[in-house]
Amino acid sequence: MTDEAWKIPDIAVAVDLAVLTVRSGALQVMLIERGIEPHLGMLALPGGFLSDVDESLDAAAERELTEETGLDTTGLHLEQLHTYGAPNRDPRRRVVTVCYLAFVPGLASPTAGGDARAAAWVPTAIALDPRTELAFDHRQIIEDAVERARSKIEYTTLAAAFCAPEFTVTDLRQVYEIVWGEALDPRNFHRKVTGVEGFLVATGGQTTRQGGRPAALYRRGPAHLLHPAMLRPPAPKPDSSRTS
């Protein structure tokens, strides 16, 4: 039997995870502080090598997340983001990493473990700040993950999952504003989300407020896809036409 194994070079396969959430009014990403070389002590995404030839990529992603952050991954929805394999992205050897995105609410605070010296939620504004140093090509990965998360809430009902079990339309709008980094018109937003079938279910309850009309409370409806999709306001062009 012909075999071509002779020409297969020694390449390691890793998985990395961009776990995003909305916490404390900010889009945050789970980062670890590396406890091993290379990039010892630097911030990085949780991840690591496939540990067993019989481990699926998805399973490896879940395992690494649990190992390094202590987060419970049962029922966690992971989706492949991209595979990064530039020849020199890891100084030790050739590593191809399959990256996963998890964009999920309600995760606990992490507990460092495995090869991670520390683990914490970090606002993406800080993680992507030019002054923040990140290991490997993880800055690029986080940028890709944020963009994917932004587009996911355009056509799914996922944003509602970041609200409390009972929430107001304003709570939901703030999730969109945080993730997109754009202000939305509260009135049009209200009409839109209450008009989409299966998105919100009124509970009949109302908020008690300090000043202002009480808001109706809603629970998540059965829909997972949004029809029609929520539209992100177009990024305003740099204004080069000021005459005065």
Next chain:
Amino acid sequence: MTDEAWKIPDIAVAVDLAVLTVRSGALQVMLIERGIEPHLGMLALPGGFLSDVDESLDAAAERELTEETGLDTTGLHLEQLHTYGAPNRDPRRRVVTVCYLAFVPGLASPTAGGDARAAAWVPTAIALDPRTELAFDHRQIIEDAVERARSKIEYTTLAAAFCAPEFTVTDLRQVYEIVWGEALDPRNFHRKVTGVEGFLVATGGQTTRQGGRPAALYRRGPAHLLHPAMLRPPAPKPDSSRTS
């Protein structure tokens, strides 16, 4: 220095290519007939293992395509589709394959080479027919690739690239109909594509026809993205309400 190389299992990294085009009025995919085990003689996507630790994933994809099909890959736009890594997708050993999609016009007929015994364009209707046997998980990959190609022409001007340098609106519409497998209203389609800025540029020429009004000829315009996007007709629900 701490190292964790001891726990890195022996995994091969491959690239596979789903090369799609529109030829002879059909959406077609480039398939090879395998010249080596496993699945000797079976239809498969072109692809193979990374051959060198310094070869990027993109470069490996181009190399494999040229080796197995003889196609010229200069200027070819490849985009990552997905990474498939189920533990038993290859009977020999653990293989993680990074799949690329190329959806491009004007490719020549292939010439088999490398590990391919034959190479040919195959209509996707045949490739995905239940009676067609495909190696590994390549049926799934082709399905994913077709879906991606279908959505790409919704929001890009790529479809026009499958027409001759000068083409009519009907030529362009037929590309959409072939890729989507749906009939479109010629009149609304005409208004739509001629109304999108930068999509089509009238050359002033006309077709000579056998019966029927001559059609205006167009060239591709400078736009790459479509605003607003072309809408795929919604898949009709199975009609369970026929009463007569």
Next chain:
DNA sequence: TCAAAAGTGTTTATGATACACCCATGT
């Protein structure tokens, strides 16, 4: 003059945006 294919006009419906305005509560 007729068939065939190209292209235009018109109607109707949907949805986005902007924003005026009213509603319900705490102070």
Next chain:
DNA sequence: ACATGGGTGTATCATAAACACTTTTGA
């Protein structure tokens, strides 16, 4: 009364779908 935020009404615009109709050619 009034500030505060919740929620509705409405005009205007952009686009999509359906389809009647006109235009331009070859036979």
